[in-house]
Amino acid sequence: MTRIICVCGARPNFMKIAAIVRALRSHGGFETLLVHTGQHYDENMSRTFFGELGLPQPDINMEVGSASHSVQTARIMERFEPVALDFQPDYVLVVGDVNSTIACGLVAAKLGFKLIHVEAGLRSFDRTMPEEINRVLTDSISDLLFVTEQSGIDNLKKEGVDPAKIHFVGNVMIDTLLANKSAAGKSDVLQRLGVSAGQYGVVTLHRPSNVDDMMMLGEIVSAFEEIEKEIKLVFPMHPRTRNRIGESELAGRIEAMKNLLLVEPLGYLDFLCLMSNAMLVLTDSGGIQEETTVLGVPCMTLRKNTERPVTISDGTNRLVEMTSDGIVKAYRRIRQTGPNTKAKTPKFWDGRAAERIVKIISETRDG
Ligand code: UD1
Numbered sequence: 001m002t003r004i005i006c007v008c009g010a011r012p013n014f015m016k017i018a019a020i021v022r023a024l025r026s027h028g029g030f031e032t033l034l035v036h037t038g039q040h041y042d043e044n045m046s047r048t049f050f051g052e053l054g055l056p057q058p059d060i061n062m063e064v065g066s067a068s069h070s071v072q073t074a075r076i077m078e079r080f081e082p083v084a085l086d087f088q089p090d091y092v093l094v095v096g097d098v099n100s101t102i103a104c105g106l107v108a109a110k111l112g113f114k115l116i117h118v119e120a121g122l123r124s125f126d127r128t129m130p131e132e133i134n135r136v137l138t139d140s141i142s143d144l145l146f147v148t149e150q151s152g153i154d155n156l157k158k159e160g161v162d163p164a165k166i167h168f169v170g171n172v173m174i175d176t177l178l179a180n181k182s183a184a185g186k187s188d189v190l191q192r193l194g195v196s197a198g199q200y201g202v203v204t205l206h207r208p209s210n211v212d213d214m215m216m217l218g219e220i221v222s223a224f225e226e227i228e229k230e231i232k233l234v235f236p237m238h239p240r241t242r243n244r245i246g247e248s249e250l251a252g253r254i255e256a257m258k259n260l261l262l263v264e265p266l267g268y269l270d271f272l273c274l275m276s277n278a279m280l281v282l283t284d285s286g287g288i289q290e291e292t293t294v295l296g297v298p299c300m301t302l303r304k305n306t307e308r309p310v311t312i313s314d315g316t317n318r319l320v321e322m323t324s325d326g327i328v329k330a331y332r333r334i335r336q337t338g339p340n341t342k343a344k345t346p347k348f349w350d351g352r353a354a355e356r357i358v359k360i361i362s363e364t365r366d367g
Helices: 011-027 043-052 069-087 099-111 130-140 150-158 172-185 189-193 214-227 239-246 250-256 268-276 287-295 324-337 353-366
Strands: 002-008 030-036 091-095 114-120 144-147 166-168 200-204 232-236 260-263 280-283 299-301 317-319
Touching (some): 002 011, 002 069, 002 099, 011 030, 011 043, 011 091, 011 114, 011 353, 030 069, 043 268, 091 099, 099 114, 099 130, 114 130, 144 150, 150 166, 166 353, 172 353, 189 268, 214 250, 214 324, 239 250, 250 260, 268 287, 280 287, 280 324, 287 299, 299 324
Parallel strands (some): 002 030, 002 091, 091 114, 114 144, 144 166, 200 232, 200 280, 280 299, 299 317
16 A cells, blocks of 8 residues: 555645545555645635535644744645654645645655655746745645646746656646536525626636735726626635725725625635636636636736736737726726637546546555
8 A cells, every 4th residue: 555645734735635645545555644734714714615625634634724934834834744644645736836845845855754745736827916925836846747837837847857757747727617517506695695697707806916016906996896786796806805805995896886796705615616607707716727727718817927828829818907997998908808718628637637546656656
């Protein structure tokens, strides 16, 4: 039996790790320890996903909670080291680019356990983004690097990573999307929110570069004030964003918008249903750029850059100039042109990425 620790910690990790844990279990040759760092801990940021995604309860929840990046990272490392020492894994597998990813990756590397990074090689080339630091560092200490798109291979090779360690396998987040699409179709979220298919936009915002910078947040809010005159906007608000807006002068302007529906963060199936039926999505998330590409829904990314360029070259994503005018113009362009009918699903985003990963891990172990 190959012993493997699978790490998850923050909301976008759960969809990725769900596909991997399922594939590991159905292979049969692995003894898996599922560790939740507790980076996200609210019912609607963490627990609901385990039930909905059919993820087994974590074997260990380290309950680190929120703190500054350094304190959070340090706490995860401190608590993960004894767990790893006790389990003596052949591999530690981390996903994505959150603080839990680098923290557990670093512990594994220091203890001499082989490290696997799923979603390796993505680069925004913006070192002010905390995730970019996490990506570069995790990749540099990983033994097996699984990538979702060609840019990932190119970036890793340029950084001097041994090509033998790099494998283009596709996208495990899309494995989970495809596995849950029909169940999401049964959600009654549209009725609950009082919106009609194709008639509304979905908003998500949580990046520090948008929500911690009041000038930038002001530009975004001004744009929403224009857009909501024409369509309803549904905005499931991330706790970080809620805290920032609550502390700011923008709270009153946001509450005054009649067509901006503020809701709590949604569960996976409800959110998937909401996105699938939207006219467009406005977001600063990484994963949502990928999900909208597969769903064929236009995505306006409220950022200066993306580490997921295939969602622009092949998919439905576009970067938006980050001014109030720029956002409104991009919205009008989508309304005029409609969805990008030339969009195609990127290579290997076919629901079988986790299967490929497990096959490669078992062959590497045997070989
Ligand atoms: C983290 C990830 C980000 C990812 C995002 C998805 C890092 C550096 N960032 O950002 O890449 O896109 O998750 O959501 O790892 N909070 C709660 N309840 C929770 C979790 C957070 O109230 O369950 C609040 C706390 O006030 C906390 C703040 O949100 O301080 C930020 O949480 P944190 O985990 O530090 O980063 P995110 O912004 O969620």
